[in-house]
């Protein structure tokens with residue numbers, strides 16, 4: 001079987017997107033159940049966000065034609081095909097695929113909100129550590145100042161000195177712990193965020209950009225799929 005896909009193509013769904021050529025690409029069935037996808041358009045045919053010339057795909061592969069038309073191979077085929085791996089053999093409609101992306105995209109709001117909250121919590125913690133670091137220094141200088149203005153305190157000099165050393169060690173330990181702990185926590189948080197905050201379609205990390213900004217943009221800059 002071989003079909004031409006495009007605005008004037010033989011596929012089972014009508015295509016009106018103007019970035020799709022009249023004859024945009026060709027699908028040829030292979031004996032092993034896969035399909036060979038061949039680009040015929042200057043606007044390009046994309047698999048996983050990459051422009052292809054000719055590649056092997058399955059019925060479940062999602063392809064993009066031109067700048068924004070996204071479709072699964074099975075939805076282009078003329079008759080219902082058996083779909084492996086527990087999927088319903090009922091071909092998904094185009095709108096249901098788009099709805100799926102939109103729904104997944106909306107879930108990114110919670111991902112971003114959680115990230116912001118965690119980030120603030122880590123920064124707050126760093127602030128508290130900073131306070132602990134500064135507190136002994138302040139106390140030490142107060143003690144030193146008091147010792148200097150009270151002449152009778154001469155005998156207590158070793159005690160004051162010892163207290164000063166203890167406070168110094170304590171403050172260094174605190175600041176060391178704080179400086180070690182927080183960048184690690186921040187790094188782990190950022191790493192996880194880069195895994196979770198991705199385009200529902202192409203899986204590319206969307207950047208440290210607020211959800212609202214992305215929602216306003218509404219289109220993925222990598223795969224051009226529509227989110228809203």
Ligand SMILES: [Zn+2]
Nearest residue numbers: 199202220223
């Ligand atoms: Zn994308």
